[in-house]
Amino acid sequence: MTYCVAVKLKAGLVFLSDSRTNAGLDQISTFRKMIVYEKPGDRFMCLLSAGNLSISQSVREILQVEQLADHEGGDPVTIWNARSMFDAARVLGSAVRHVFERDGEALKRAGVDFNVSMIFGGQIGSEGMRLFQVYSAGNFIEATPETPFFQIGESKYGKPVLDRVITPDTPLDEAAKCALVSMDSTLKSNLSVGLPLDLVVYEADALKTDRITCIDENNPYFRMVRNTWGQKLREVFDAIEHPVWDGSPTTVPLMGCSTRSQPLKKITNPKEKLI
Amino acid sequence: MTYCVAVKLKAGLVFLSDSRTNAGLDQISTFRKMIVYEKPGDRFMCLLSAGNLSISQSVREILQVEQLADHEGGDPVTIWNARSMFDAARVLGSAVRHVFERDGEALKRAGVDFNVSMIFGGQIGSEGMRLFQVYSAGNFIEATPETPFFQIGESKYGKPVLDRVITPDTPLDEAAKCALVSMDSTLKSNLSVGLPLDLVVYEADALKTDRITCIDENNPYFRMVRNTWGQKLREVFDAIEHPVWDGSPTTVPLMGCSTRSQPLKKITNPKEKLI
Numbered sequence: 214m215t216y217c218v219a220v221k222l223k224a225g226l227v228f229l230s231d232s233r234t235n236a237g238l239d240q241i242s243t244f245r246k247m248i249v250y251e252k253p254g255d256r257f258m259c260l261l262s263a264g265n266l267s268i269s270q271s272v273r274e275i276l277q278v279e280q281l282a283d284h285e286g287g288d289p290v291t292i293w294n295a296r297s298m299f300d301a302a303r304v305l306g307s308a309v310r311h312v313f314e315r316d317g318e319a320l321k322r323a324g325v326d327f328n329v330s331m332i333f334g335g336q337i338g339s340e341g342m343r344l345f346q347v348y349s350a351g352n353f354i355e356a357t358p359e360t361p362f363f364q365i366g367e368s369k370y371g372k373p374v375l376d377r378v379i380t381p382d383t384p385l386d387e388a389a390k391c392a393l394v395s396m397d398s399t400l401k402s403n404l405s406v407g408l409p410l411d412l413v414v415y416e417a418d419a420l421k422t423d424r425i426t427c428i429d430e431n432n433p434y435f436r437m438v439r440n441t442w443g444q445k446l447r448e449v450f451d452a453i454e455h456p457v458w459d460g461s462p463t464t465v466p467l468m469g470c471s472t473r474s475q476p477l478k479k480i481t482n483p484k485e486k487l488i
Numbered sequence: 489m490t491y492c493v494a495v496k497l498k499a500g501l502v503f504l505s506d507s508r509t510n511a512g513l514d515q516i517s518t519f520r521k522m523i524v525y526e527k528p529g530d531r532f533m534c535l536l537s538a539g540n541l542s543i544s545q546s547v548r549e550i551l552q553v554e555q556l557a558d559h560e561g562g563d564p565v566t567i568w569n570a571r572s573m574f575d576a577a578r579v580l581g582s583a584v585r586h587v588f589e590r591d592g593e594a595l596k597r598a599g600v601d602f603n604v605s606m607i608f609g610g611q612i613g614s615e616g617m618r619l620f621q622v623y624s625a626g627n628f629i630e631a632t633p634e635t636p637f638f639q640i641g642e643s644k645y646g647k648p649v650l651d652r653v654i655t656p657d658t659p660l661d662e663a664a665k666c667a668l669v670s671m672d673s674t675l676k677s678n679l680s681v682g683l684p685l686d687l688v689v690y691e692a693d694a695l696k697t698d699r700i701t702c703i704d705e706n707n708p709y710f711r712m713v714r715n716t717w718g719q720k721l722r723e724v725f726d727a728i729e730h731p732v733w734d735g736s737p738t739t740v741p742l743m744g745c746s747t748r749s750q751p752l753k754k755i756t757n758p759k760e761k762l763i
Contacts, residue, residue: 248762249754277758293758369644373673377718378725386730394725398648411752412742414733424733426742427751434731434742443652445724450653450669453716455661456709458689458699467687467701467709476702477686479524483552483568487523 214405215246215366217261218375218392219332221344221356224385226334226415228259229392231366231400233407234266247411248273250292250335253421258292258301258335259413263366264349265320268329271312272305279308298335298343299355305333306351313351330365335415342417370402371395389414390438393428397439410435489680490521490641492536493650493667494607496619496631499660501609501690503534504667506641506675508682509541522686523548525567525610528696533567533576533610534688538641539624540595543604546587547580554583573610573618574630580608581626588626605640610690617692645677646670664689665713668703672714685710 217230230246244266250258260276262269280289281304288294295301309329317327327349334344334356344356346363356363358381364372371394378391389412399406414424428435456467480487492505505521519541525533535551537544555564556579563569570576584604592602602624609619609631619631621638631638633656639647646669653666664687674681689699703710731742755762 245752247752249752251754251756273762277755277760277762291758367644369642369677370648372677373645373648374721374725376677377721384730386732389731390728391725393731394728402644402647402651413752425752425754428742432742434740437740438728441728442724445727446649446652446721449717449720449724450649450666452720453665453669453713455659456664456668457661465709465712467703467707477520477522477524477688477700479526479700480552481526483566485552487548487552 214403215263216364216368216371216396216399216403216406217246217263217332217366218362218364218368218371218395219259219261219334219344220362220375220379220383220388220392221334221342221381222361222383222385222388223381223417224383225417225419226259226336226342226344227385227388227392228261228332228334228411228413228415229389229396230261230411231396231406232409232411233405235405241407243407243409245411247413249413249422249425251421252293255420256293256335256337257415257420257422258298258333258337259415260305261332261365262329263331264329265325265327268312268316268327269331271316272308272329272331275308275311276305279304279311281307295337297340298337298345301335301337302333302343302345302347302353305331305347306353309347309349309351313349332363332365336418336420338420342415367399367403367406371399374398385414385416393435393438394442397442489678490538491639491643491646491671491674491678491681492521492538492607492641493637493639493643493646493670494534494536494609494619495637495650495654495658495663495667496609496617496656497636497658497660497663498656498692499658500692500694501534501611501617501619502660502663502667503536503607503609503686503688503690504664504671505536505686506671506681507684507686508680510680516682518682518684520686522688524688524697524700526696527568530695531568531610531612532690532695532697533573533608533612534690535580536607536640537604538606539604540600540602543587543591543602544606546591547583547604547606550583550586551580554579554586556582570612572615573612573620576610576612577608577618577620577622577628580606580622581628584622584624584626588624607638607640611693611695613695617690642674642678642681646674649673660689660691668710668713669717672717
């Protein structure tokens with residue numbers, strides 16, 4: 214599996230990916246899931262991919278040469294000359310469809326789903342930053358202020374902290390920290406996600422970035438985050454009062470509260486009706 | 489969906505379930521997923537169920553009368569006379585298979601998977617407590633000191649906190665608190681899990697329990713846990729240093745660390761090779 218997350222903020226974009234690929238538990242490899250496309254001053258784009266590795270690698274390869282007809286009669290549209298991120302996402306969707314045309318039927322015969330999902334975001338020229346999630350059918354959705362992040366792959370373990378922290382006003386470095394905490398929860402609970410990580414932070418309107426880093430088990434910042442988060446989480450957990458069953462007045466009662474629901478009935482013999 | 493969790497500790501057992509059932513997002517109902525079977529002084533058992541509601545309700549109904557042949561020629565084995573939790577789990581597995589024989593073929597014709605999963609734990613007589621997870625085929629696995637909890641349904645959101653906190657030595661009330669925090673993370677990130685909750689705490693060797701409570705949005709303890717956990721989590725998060733990109737010596741550097749992995753290469757034009 215894979216875990217990738219990307220966040221769109223007013224201040225910029227954050228992209229984070231792991232690098233574990235597995236075909237069964239006994240076949241685990243390291244493949245990077247992130248590509249940065251950059252023409253400084255003109256465009257910055259970042260692509261994250263999850264799903265079948267043969268499909269996502271093919272899409273990435275084809276994306277370099279993929280062209281869409283320009284409806285206004287100009288040059289064919291590529292990711293390198295697209296005038297908007299929306300057009301660039303259309304080119305990516307088209308690359309996905311080309312791989313489907315090439316491999317879809319043979320994969321189906323082999324009983325393999327055509328399974329790929331991608332996150333694609335960035336900024337082109339004077340247009341605002343945009344962030345897309347692209348599906349196996351080449352269709353895509355765009356992040357909005359209400360839903361400022363996308364996740365692909367093993368997304369559930371790391372979602373609660375994103376839900377709690379991320380808003381469009383979150384500062385860039387705070388969002389990067391949040392993405393790393395989200396990744397830490399995922400690494401802790403799922404073997405199919407693994408180091409090293411690739412982290413990219415893009416500042417709005419820069420049209421380039423030098424905040425790109427590869428994080429492995431020796432990275433001091435990530436080690437600090439992992440240790441601190443685990444330890445502090447435990448302290449917070451310990452600081453919350455335990456539930457007390459006798460409803461003693463000095464504590465927050467677990468029982469004896471008003472409830473509209475029926476208390477659970479015990480079944481005490483084979484003849485008893487359940488409902 | 490559903491989220492249920494059960495924990496086996498030296499001190500006892502904890503069971504927690506939500507009560508949301510949905511057939512599509514536009515058809516959401518409340519059904520309790522927990523049943524307590526109790527013959528005080530003789531046996532205490534608790535069943536949690538997830539999956540297709542028609543299947544799990546049928547299994548629960550049949551379980552009351554399900555019988556297995558006793559290989560030693562005695563009375564047929566039921567959950568009410570089984571001499572071990574292992575035998576009781578076999579009776580439950582048999583009930584699942586009976587529902588499969590009755591409904592499996594028709595469900596398959598309708599394109600519906602025979603999807604049910606259950607957690608079944610408790611204590612019978614002088615045997616130690618046991619906790620099982622039962623699958624759609626009626627087969628089951630048992631919790632061990634290395635894996636002292638089971639989850640069914642929407643399990644991923646709530647797994648990190650369990651992974652961090654639960655060991656066989658965790659006290660009962662702390663485990664109940666942990667299960668509630670795990671449920672809180674799940675409720676926060678997934679609409680298909682909902683209140684009220686059923687919580688049961690069983691103390692080792694009691695062979696009965698009165699620690700049974702139904703928790704809705706008015707429950708003061710769960711409200712305290714939700715508010716405190718969310719707020720403290722945020723404080724911990726805020727207290728962790730942000731990543732600093734310039735590697736200034738007063739902070740924990742995010743970049744410039746020794747890494748065996750290659751830094752991510754930027755792609756800067758259509759001709760550039762990806763690898």
